[in-house]
Amino acid sequence: MINTVGTFSAIWLVLWILLSILFVILYPLVRPRLFALHPRYGSALLLGYWTAPFLVSLLSTLFLFMPTVETLLVNTHCHSDCQSHVPLIDSAGLAWFGFSVGSIVMIFLLVQFVSTMFRSLQLRKQFNILGKAKGEYYAISSACPLVFTLGWWQPRIYVSDGLLKSCTETDLSIILQHESAHKERRDNLRLLLARLCSAILSGPLARRLMTDLQLMTEQACDFRAAEKHGHIAVAETLLKVKRLLMAKSVTVPFSSLAFAEREVETRIMALLKAGTRISPRPWQMGALGTLAVICLLLLISPLHHGSEWVITFLTDSPLHAH
Amino acid sequence: MIRKRSSSNILPNTLGELELLVLEALWQQPHLDAKMVCSRIPSHKQPSLNTVQSTLERLYKKGLVDRIKNGHAYSYFTSVSRSNLLGRLMGDVIHLLHDGRLETILSSFVNVAADLDERSLNDLEALIARKKRELGEGEGER
Numbered sequence: 001m002i003n004t005v006g007t008f009s010a011i012w013l014v015l016w017i018l019l020s021i022l023f024v025i026l027y028p029l030v031r032p033r034l035f036a037l038h039p040r041y042g043s044a045l046l047l048g049y050w051t052a053p054f055l056v057s058l059l060s061t062l063f064l065f066m067p068t069v070e071t072l073l074v075n076t077h078c079h080s081d082c083q084s085h086v087p088l089i090d091s092a093g094l095a096w097f098g099f100s101v102g103s104i105v106m107i108f109l110l111v112q113f114v115s116t117m118f119r120s121l122q123l124r125k126q127f128n129i130l131g132k133a134k135g136e137y138y139a140i141s142s143a144c145p146l147v148f149t150l151g152w153w154q155p156r157i158y159v160s161d162g163l164l165k166s167c168t169e170t171d172l173s174i175i176l177q178h179e180s181a182h183k184e185r186r187d188n189l190r191l192l193l194a195r196l197c198s199a200i201l202s203g204p205l206a207r208r209l210m211t212d213l214q215l216m217t218e219q220a221c222d223f224r225a226a227e228k229h230g231h232i233a234v235a236e237t238l239l240k241v242k243r244l245l246m247a248k249s250v251t252v253p254f255s256s257l258a259f260a261e262r263e264v265e266t267r268i269m270a271l272l273k274a275g276t277r278i279s280p281r282p283w284q285m286g287a288l289g290t291l292a293v294i295c296l297l298l299l300i301s302p303l304h305h306g307s308e309w310v311i312t313f314l315t316d317s318p319l320h321a322h
Numbered sequence: 323m324i325r326k327r328s329s330s331n332i333l334p335n336t337l338g339e340l341e342l343l344v345l346e347a348l349w350q351q352p353h354l355d356a357k358m359v360c361s362r363i364p365s366h367k368q369p370s371l372n373t374v375q376s377t378l379e380r381l382y383k384k385g386l387v388d389r390i391k392n393g394h395a396y397s398y399f400t401s402v403s404r405s406n407l408l409g410r411l412m413g414d415v416i417h418l419l420h421d422g423r424l425e426t427i428l429s430s431f432v433n434v435a436a437d438l439d440e441r442s443l444n445d446l447e448a449l450i451a452r453k454k455r456e457l458g459e460g461e462g463e464r
Contacts, residue, residue: 130404130408142411148431214429264446268446
């Protein structure tokens with residue numbers, strides 16, 4: 001049992017690391033293409049891109065350990081007895097090592113998830129008690145001109161009095177439209193998913209990924225608001241709120257967010273050049289999905305043989321007896 | 323600079339649900355004793371008198387309520403207004419948004435980084451106005 005679990009953990013982790021490295025290397029090539037798309041599709045594909053190393057490694061390792069799938073996808077080969085088999089680490093020490101590292105990673109992800117959920121619930125409770133429900137949003141009596149959406153599954157919108165007092169009816173409608181788009185798309189949940197699935201990346205790489213995803217997500221919601229109010233009106237409101245934040249000295253000295261530089265400027269420029277963003281046709285998205293599934297299935301056989309080769313190399317036992 | 327905190331206490335001004343309900347009761351009607359505070363908490367969340375007493379004690383130690391001796395019991399009143407507390411909370415949210423610790427929980431309409439100066443904002447304004455004119459002219463020609 002420990003051999004199976006240990007081998008599973010080791011293969012999944014190594015594959016996750018290798019795929020993450022590959023996706024990081026390819027990102028400079030992929031990024032401009034994603035940002036050329038309509039943000040609705042761009043944000044979905046960007047999320048798919050950064051969750052892919054985790055999901056592909058997990059799914060393909062699961063397939064590798066399913067005898068039926070393995071028989072269909074791995075070309076027939078024999079070791080000593082020519083029976084259907086899965087790659088297994090023979091050494092108890094290595095198996096325990098794989099199991100331990102896998103368990104630590106899973107516990108880390110779980111702790112991250114639970115602590116973020118706890119933080120979210122705690123914040124929400126505070127704002128719900130201190131705020132006042134006003135139709136589709138909660139009003140918060142604070143002079144800071146802030147508006148935000150809080151929560152994952154059933155997010156809520158919170159608007160401060162400071163912002164309500166400084167906005168026209170159209171501005172407020174645009175802001176609420178934008179925040180409602182966050183609500184419908186469950187963007188906070190998407191960001192959490194991306195953060196957990198890319199937990200293997202750290203430092204500037206992780207920050208770049210999250211910043212790009214946030215930017216694309218904001219653009220998707222800007223474009224959604226623009227469907228009703230027009231791109232120029234949304235750009236004007238963005239600028240107005242940014243000015244308000246700066247006038248009331250609510251901004252924080254710009255220092256650590258190296259990639260979030262001039263976010264509002266990027267969003268306004270995207271709105272002004274909205275016509276240049278490409279919307280892929282449904283068949284193109286379908287073809288991309290199909291291609292991803294085919295790649296996943298084609299990965300199983302090389303993964304099986306590669307794992308066996310590495311296990312043979314590490315344990316120094318002649319696993320291959322063709 | 324905000325020092326690092328544990329995940330359960332990410333906001334410097336974090337208050338529990340009961341603490342907030344007690345404060346709410348005292349904002350609505352100051353100078354209440356523990357028993358009266360207890361009776362003013364919504365019935366579906368009504369805690370025991372002991373729990374309310376310890377909550378009031380905690381709030382007193384945090385400097386959010388003050389008290390005066392009234393016979394054998396204490397009479398409590400808030401020493402912070404609702405908007406003051408919310409202001410502090412919003413300040414914490416702004417800082418945590420900036421350093422990325424709330425990015426997966428909360429999305430704000432505009433980022434809080436002071437990454438644009440007045441000149442850049444004016445340039446953007448001019449750009450929007452030009453685009454608006456172009457669109458207006460385009461519609462006029464049609």
